[in-house]
Amino acid sequence: MDTGFLRVLFDPGRFFEARMQGEPGLKVPALIAIVIGLIGAASTIPMADITAAMLPAEMQGLGVVMMVISAAAAFIGGFLGWIIYSLIFYLVSMAFKGQGDLKRTVEFVGYGLLPQIFGGIIGTYFSYRLLSGLTVQPMTSPEQMVEFSESLVAVLTTDPLAQIAGVVTILFLVWSANIWIFGMKYARNLSTRNAVLTVGIPVGLYILYMLITLSGWL
Amino acid sequence: MKPLNTLIISLLCAVMMLAAPISAAPADIAVTSSSLDPQVLMRGDTGTLAVTIQNSGTESVAIRSARLYGSGVVPLSDSYLQVGALGAGNSRTFTFTVRADGDEGISYPVFVLEFRDGASSLRHPVPVQVENTPLSASVVKKPDAFTASRTADITVRVGNPRSNDVSGVQVIPQGSGFTVTPGSAFIGSLAPDASGTVAFNLTPTTETDVTFQVVWRNGINTHTADLVLPITFGEDKRQADPVITNVEVTPIAGGYRIVGDVMNAGLESARSVVISSGSPAMPIDPFRVYVVGTLDPDDISSFEVTFKADGTMAEIPVVVEYRDNDGNRYTTSTSVGLGGTTPAPHEKQGEGMPATGIAIVVVVLAVVIGAVYHSWRRK
Numbered sequence: 001m002d003t004g005f006l007r008v009l010f011d012p013g014r015f016f017e018a019r020m021q022g023e024p025g026l027k028v029p030a031l032i033a034i035v036i037g038l039i040g041a042a043s044t045i046p047m048a049d050i051t052a053a054m055l056p057a058e059m060q061g062l063g064v065v066m067m068v069i070s071a072a073a074a075f076i077g078g079f080l081g082w083i084i085y086s087l088i089f090y091l092v093s094m095a096f097k098g099q100g101d102l103k104r105t106v107e108f109v110g111y112g113l114l115p116q117i118f119g120g121i122i123g124t125y126f127s128y129r130l131l132s133g134l135t136v137q138p139m140t141s142p143e144q145m146v147e148f149s150e151s152l153v154a155v156l157t158t159d160p161l162a163q164i165a166g167v168v169t170i171l172f173l174v175w176s177a178n179i180w181i182f183g184m185k186y187a188r189n190l191s192t193r194n195a196v197l198t199v200g201i202p203v204g205l206y207i208l209y210m211l212i213t214l215s216g217w218l
Numbered sequence: 219m220k221p222l223n224t225l226i227i228s229l230l231c232a233v234m235m236l237a238a239p240i241s242a243a244p245a246d247i248a249v250t251s252s253s254l255d256p257q258v259l260m261r262g263d264t265g266t267l268a269v270t271i272q273n274s275g276t277e278s279v280a281i282r283s284a285r286l287y288g289s290g291v292v293p294l295s296d297s298y299l300q301v302g303a304l305g306a307g308n309s310r311t312f313t314f315t316v317r318a319d320g321d322e323g324i325s326y327p328v329f330v331l332e333f334r335d336g337a338s339s340l341r342h343p344v345p346v347q348v349e350n351t352p353l354s355a356s357v358v359k360k361p362d363a364f365t366a367s368r369t370a371d372i373t374v375r376v377g378n379p380r381s382n383d384v385s386g387v388q389v390i391p392q393g394s395g396f397t398v399t400p401g402s403a404f405i406g407s408l409a410p411d412a413s414g415t416v417a418f419n420l421t422p423t424t425e426t427d428v429t430f431q432v433v434w435r436n437g438i439n440t441h442t443a444d445l446v447l448p449i450t451f452g453e454d455k456r457q458a459d460p461v462i463t464n465v466e467v468t469p470i471a472g473g474y475r476i477v478g479d480v481m482n483a484g485l486e487s488a489r490s491v492v493i494s495s496g497s498p499a500m501p502i503d504p505f506r507v508y509v510v511g512t513l514d515p516d517d518i519s520s521f522e523v524t525f526k527a528d529g530t531m532a533e534i535p536v537v538v539e540y541r542d543n544d545g546n547r548y549t550t551s552t553s554v555g556l557g558g559t560t561p562a563p564h565e566k567q568g569e570g571m572p573a574t575g576i577a578i579v580v581v582v583l584a585v586v587i588g589a590v591y592h593s594w595r596r597k
Contacts, residue, residue: 009589010588010589010592010593011592011593012593013593115586122578122582126575152469160572160575161572161575164572164575164576164578164579165575167579168578168579168582171579171582171583171586172582172586174586174590175585175586175589175590178586178589178590178593179593182593
């Protein structure tokens with residue numbers, strides 16, 4: 001059964017094998033990156049609300065500006081993640097004598113970001129749940145804002161919900177890594193072993209970093 | 219002169235010569251001693267005055283009556299109206315009940331002895347000392363300040379400035395608004411210039427006056443003297459003083475955590491020290507209360523309490539409860555500022571959500587495992 005690009009989620013091998021028959025196309029991956037960026041921008045809204053609440057009434061305009069900036073940064077972050085993953089995998093695969101266009105790598109890495117859409121939705125839900133319960137009073141000095149920010153970090157890091165969100169993020173990253181393995185295997189003409197190493201080393205290091213951070217929360 | 223007349227005259231002379239030694243002269247009777255019990259009377263006291271006479275002659279003396287007259291010290295008992303003869307060399311004591319009606323000083327009631335001859339009598343003033351000085355009482359030990367429901371050690375000293383012994387001395391605390399142990403204290407006899415001390419454990423419940431009533435007996439007469447001790451509450455300079463320092467407020471899921479140090483800055487031990495968050499904050503697990511135990515002077519201990527608070531609260535009280543050595547409970551409260559800079563987590567945030575989150579994790583895990591397994595199986 002051909003379900004389009006969604007087939008990459010459960011059958012990435014055959015999907016990428018079929019994609020290799022055509023020219024590299026970045027429309028769908030770019031669409032995926034846009035969706036991820038939009039979700040990321042939406043996830044910044046609760047934090048932006050809190051930031052605006054901290055500001056005195058006469059500075060509420062600045063809060064709006066900060067909200068727009070943070071949303072834009074999150075949106076761009078979706079594209080940046082796509083590009084950074086692509087470059088890293090491309091470079092690492094060179095160590096395994098990988099052959100193939102960078103554009104193909106970028107295309108396949110973009111498809112591999114598809115699970116991040118689901119992860120982003122769930123993460124945004126957790127973010128809303130975490131931050132919507134906070135009560136914030138307007139602050140009058142920068143020192144108070146700094147103190148509040150430190151306290152907010154303490155709240156977020158000690159909440160079980162934040163730890164659960166971290167675990168969910170890791171799970172979706174594993175899912176993406178699984179897709180990227182098949183993607184790099186075909187995009188860079190690697191053996192399965194070398195494809196696993198190409199993706200596993202950087203993603204593994206990143207997951208290790210996340211686990212260390214999570215264990216610090218615990 | 220006829221011989222018969224001469225005989226009669228001779229017989230009469232002989233009879234007179236024989237009769238003369240039988241009726242000794244009253245001058246042979248003398249008061250040899252007198253005693254008063256008690257030795258010194260107070261105004262209004264009743265005592266007994268004993269007067270002893272002795273016949274130092276060689277013949278008995280017929281005594282008609284023995285009486286006592288006086289104004290400052292008046293006799294209460296009847297006079298001796300039928301005394302009879304007092305043999306040669308014998309002595310006799312006459313005892314009168316007297317009452318001191320006069321002022322301080324020495325009174326001289328007159329002891330009067332009337333003889334049978336009807337012509338002579340013996341009058342002897344007897345000195346009787348009257349002194350109104352009461353026993354003196356003073357508080358020699360008490361706390362610097364009294365505190366409600368806190369037991370205080372009170373020591374009362376009773377001295378005897380009188381010139382005679384007193385007996386049955388006891389001290390009885392009287393009044394209301396306090397409890398005291400013992401209810402009365404017995405000292406017993408006090409010699410002149412002697413003193414005795416008694417101790418009481420007094421626990422006031424309200425500000426009041428405690429009257430230490432000193433009761434004693436002077437002979438058979440009971441007297442009292444009051445010593446009033448005002449009980450006013452104040453701060454005990456030695457009492458335990460738990461001070462909270464080094465406080466750090468940390469937001470946690472569902473509330474706040476306060477960690478800090480509590481130090482006893484007082485001079486007495488604080489026992490059973492318990493620290494908790496006070497209203498309007500609501501204690502939550504895991505540290506609803508923190509039991510420190512005993513804090514000796516200058517001791518310090520860390521503590522930790524967790525609580526839930528409304529986000530509008532700028533500060534919450536941290537309550538320290540402790541007891542003194544007598545078990546009296548004290549409470550001090552220290553406000554700890556949340557500063558408005560600490561985010562207040564939603565109070566229902568931590569309830570139920572972890573279960574939902576765990577369910578989400580399980581579902582995601584199952585989907586990811588299924589996807590990975592499916593992708594590699596079809597390879």
